Amino acid sequence: MILIDRRAWLRQLLLIRGTSLVWTWKRVSLATGVATIATVLHQLHGGSSAIDLSPLPFTLIGLALSIFLGFRNNTSYDRFWEGRKLWGSLVNVARSFTRQLLTLVGPRMVDANCDHRAGVGEAAEMQAVRHALVHALIAYVHALRHHLRDEDGLEQLHGLLPPELLASLASEHNRPVAITQWIGDQLRGLYDRGWIHAHHLTVLEASLTEITAVQGACERIKSTPIPASYTVLIHRIVVLYCVGLPFGILSTVGTMTPVVVAIVAYAFYGLDAVGTEIEDPFGLDPNDLPLSALSRMIEVNLRQRLGEQELPPLLEPVDGILQ
Structure with a gap:
């Protein structure tokens, strides 16, 4: 842009x-x-x-x-404008989904009279689970950008996804969908473990569904x-x-x-x-949408919610063009 x-x-x-x-x-x-x-x-x-x-x-x-x-x-x-609105929706739902992951996922009270407090080991595990899910969401945003631009971009996902998931993405035709599937599987596992309330699982699933809807609308613009x-x-x-x-x-x-x-x-x-x-707002032409800048902004916002201090810099225009 x-x-x-x-x-x-x-x-x-x-x-x-x-x-x-x-x-x-x-x-x-x-x-x-x-x-x-x-x-x-x-x-x-x-x-x-x-x-x-x-x-x-x-x-x-x-x-x-x-x-x-x-x-x-x-x-x-x-x-062009619909593509921008869709990525604006992705920004919003990524922030909301991150907030939900950080507040709704974790050990809860065993019953009404017993306040279950996580021990040191359980607290560390809870933090690791939340970080893994938010990092997967960051990876999803980058993977979606590469998917819409017909780029590989698998190397950018290193450090954001578990090694086994990262290895499986090499053969995936639609990597963003594979990442959302992994996030959904993790949420189901946490629900079975009792770390997500049934009502909260519905909220989390709704956010994941909205993310998928945004991707589908972007793919519709690109493929038609x-x-x-x-x-x-x-x-x-x-x-x-x-x-x-x-x-x-x-x-x-x-x-x-x-x-x-x-x-x-x-x-x-x-x-x-x-x-x-x-006509194709997701490309790399000077007047196309700045998906790289939007992806980086989402990544910085989500990493800050995790309390991370070493953040990648926001992208700046090069010769007046923001990619």
Whole structure:
């Protein structure tokens, strides 16, 4: 995600890194080059030639194209914003689930008249169990990020998961689901042991279910792009319009045709590129969601709840881009 000073108006005008111009400058140059050649030929023929067309078709097509691009970009942004809301939900449920693990898991009273207090050994075991579950939740967040970005990332889970679980993840196609299954198994074991009340188990299971629902919604966005036929149609119309535009405005614009075509091509190609870039909000493009920063923030928040002092630093933007 590109982070800029919204009040630095001139700096925004001069910004190139991460903007659509990085992907579209070749296309804009091609359209401008065609417009330049057409203008030169037009001038050589005394301002009148067979390549002169009526501007009416381009006016009609331009209006329809603007509507199509607007619809596609709105659809892409809806996907982007839904992805951000889902990760916001993941932040909330991770914090809530951690609080529940730290307060609802542990030895409880044997009966109404006997206050069962954990001994030194039992207290240490209780702390180890809670730490293991919270660390597994941290591992889940990182695994989900790698899963959505089609990365391996297994090495980042070292130190967060038990060795046997970590070894089993090497053959898993959906590692986040395997981690939630392990957490669920641990909760059932703690319930059987009497460390989780039946009412509390329902609360913990609800949080785990919500985490799974967030993952499923993210996978839906990732695995269901905008239909290819619609995207290809938009690409083709944009190319035909930008390349053919100079032949429709030569007689009215004259020698300024390349300039006008460059501006129009930059606008249409730019809108087309922006829609393509944010269609998958979980990638590594400059305008995609900063999943690495969100994952690190969740990790720091959860480790602090465990009382850990050695915390990884929060991620900062690099060249104005937060990954």
